[in-house]
Amino acid sequence: MASGNMKDIKRRIKSVSSTRQITKAMELVASSKLRRAKQRSEAGRPYFEAQYELLAEIASVKKDFSTIFTEPREVKNRLFIVIAGDRGLAGGFNSNILKAVTAAHKGDANMPKIIAIGRKAVDYFDKRGYEIVAKFPYFAEKAKTADCMDIAQLAVDLFAVGEVDEVEIFYTAFVSPLVQTPEHAKLLPIANIGTGTGEDLGLINYDPSPEAVFDRVVPKFIMSMVSCAVVESFASEQGARRTAMESATDNADEMISNLSLVYNRARQEKITNEITEIVSGANALE
Amino acid sequence: MTPFKLQIITPDGVFFDGMTENVIVRTTVGDKGILAHHEPYVAAITISKFKVMIDGNYRYGAIASGVIKVSKDKTVILAQSCEWADEIDVDRAVRAKQVAEERIGHYEKTNDNKNLDIAEFKLKRALNRIEVSKMR
Numbered sequence: 001m002a003s004g005n006m007k008d009i010k011r012r013i014k015s016v017s018s019t020r021q022i023t024k025a026m027e028l029v030a031s032s033k034l035r036r037a038k039q040r041s042e043a044g045r046p047y048f049e050a051q052y053e054l055l056a057e058i059a060s061v062k063k064d065f066s067t068i069f070t071e072p073r074e075v076k077n078r079l080f081i082v083i084a085g086d087r088g089l090a091g092g093f094n095s096n097i098l099k100a101v102t103a104a105h106k107g108d109a110n111m112p113k114i115i116a117i118g119r120k121a122v123d124y125f126d127k128r129g130y131e132i133v134a135k136f137p138y139f140a141e142k143a144k145t146a147d148c149m150d151i152a153q154l155a156v157d158l159f160a161v162g163e164v165d166e167v168e169i170f171y172t173a174f175v176s177p178l179v180q181t182p183e184h185a186k187l188l189p190i191a192n193i194g195t196g197t198g199e200d201l202g203l204i205n206y207d208p209s210p211e212a213v214f215d216r217v218v219p220k221f222i223m224s225m226v227s228c229a230v231v232e233s234f235a236s237e238q239g240a241r242r243t244a245m246e247s248a249t250d251n252a253d254e255m256i257s258n259l260s261l262v263y264n265r266a267r268q269e270k271i272t273n274e275i276t277e278i279v280s281g282a283n284a285l286e
Numbered sequence: 287m288t289p290f291k292l293q294i295i296t297p298d299g300v301f302f303d304g305m306t307e308n309v310i311v312r313t314t315v316g317d318k319g320i321l322a323h324h325e326p327y328v329a330a331i332t333i334s335k336f337k338v339m340i341d342g343n344y345r346y347g348a349i350a351s352g353v354i355k356v357s358k359d360k361t362v363i364l365a366q367s368c369e370w371a372d373e374i375d376v377d378r379a380v381r382a383k384q385v386a387e388e389r390i391g392h393y394e395k396t397n398d399n400k401n402l403d404i405a406e407f408k409l410k411r412a413l414n415r416i417e418v419s420k421m422r
Contacts, residue, residue: 043299050295050364054355058328145297146367150404157400204357207315207329216314216330217353220366224297 006270009263013256020252026089027245030238033141034177037235041174044145044231048224055190055221058206058214067211068160069218070190078105078112079133079155079164081187081226083171083233084121086138091244093172093180093237094120100182101170113164115151117230133158140234145227152223159188167222171229172236178243180236185229187222288322291360292338294368301368308339309361311354320356327356331363333410335418346371348418350411367411372422374415383412 059065082101084094098121105112114130116122119137126132134154139147158164167188172180206213287307294302309320312334320327331352337344352365386409393402 044297046300047295047297047364050362054328054353054364149366153404204326204328207313207318207327212314213328213330213353217364220351220353220364223366227297 013259023245023248030242034238041231051221061210073165075165077164079167080112081115081169082121084118085237086119090241093240097182148227149223156219171233174235177239290322294363311336324356346421374419376419379412379415
């Protein structure tokens with residue numbers, strides 16, 4: 001094997017090692033971000049649960065409980081809140097959730113309106129001519145719950161004035177650090193929340209009325225759902241990125257070891273060749 | 287006074303979980319004081335100050351919009367945000383007030399009612415924080 005080939009192999013080893021350095025670093029960053037995201041999602045849980053319980057309790061005060069937020073309507077226009085990542089290199093994370101969105105409105109007469117969270121979602125829907133109501137690129141990592149209020153308020157307002165008849169959220173559920181699945185959930189109208197039995201709960205005194213309190217809680221409930229979904233998607237993104245980068249690092253390791261093997265073999269062959277040449281040269285002189 | 291269990295829960299976690307003798311909050315229908323053995327009661331809370339009596343002393347705090355729910359075994363306040371008077375970041379509140387005022391001026395000119403509402407909400411919240419921070 002010629003020495004030019006060896007130089008090529010050496011160059012390749014070098015380039016793979018530097019790629020490996022990057023993937024390894026991204027893997028570590030993703031794991032630490034993942035840890036923080038998990039803490040965040042746990043902190044928000046009590047608020048979310050208490051709110052759900054409260055809404056369920058109010059809704060079950062009487063049999064005919066109904067406000068504009070619970071009444072089902074004929075669905076003409078839908079609003080999708082879509083949460084994707086800001087960056088790529090996270091395995092199938094972004095494409096899976098965006099594919100789920102496309103699949104969800106197949107066969108609808110009207111294109112859904114979109115609230116896009118994450119740069120990848122903004123780019124995707126921009127390019128395909130969707131009607132984007134609001135864009136929130138670079139949002140998920142630093143999002144505070146108060147920031148999610150803007151999104152929730154927007155969705156609630158659109159729903160309240162009848163511009164949309166249904167609000168759905170698309171996020172990626174964090175099943176485990178290795179498994180993340182795209183999910184969607186209906187935010188509005190709020191269905192199946194109360195059993196409507198009205199048993200003994202009717203003793204609670206609502207000031208000024210159950211409906212009024214319910215309607216005040218709804219935007220905050222939507223906010224905490226959005227915030228939960230954002231945090232969970234962010235955790236999923238980090239999980240997906242970590243897995244992807246881990247396997248990239250493993251692949252790089254394998255490539256490096258294969259290449260070094262080839263390189264060493266070539267080096268040895270070259271030395272053997274040289275020795276043979278010297279020996280045969282010396283023999284010829286005798 | 288008989289103490290009872292109070293929980294204050296915000297989106298960032300459980301803010302307070304302990305015993306209290308008296309809670310006073312401002313609901314949409316007026317100020318409301320809760321003592322032990324209060325009847326089951328639910329009301330929405332506006333942006334306001336609140337006070338909680340712990341071991342005979344009142345502790346003041348700022349609350350931004352929420353719900354209070356009194357049930358037999360405990361009282362729960364669900365708040366969008368909540369701080370004790372001595373924990374309020376006054377500089378931040380003052381900055382938020384200025385930003386909100388500028389925005390209100392801007393949106394009033396452009397007749398953007400939706401954003402005007404949001405800015406007004408933020409202004410109210412900032413003013414409330416500034417006021418409460420003086421009660422530390």
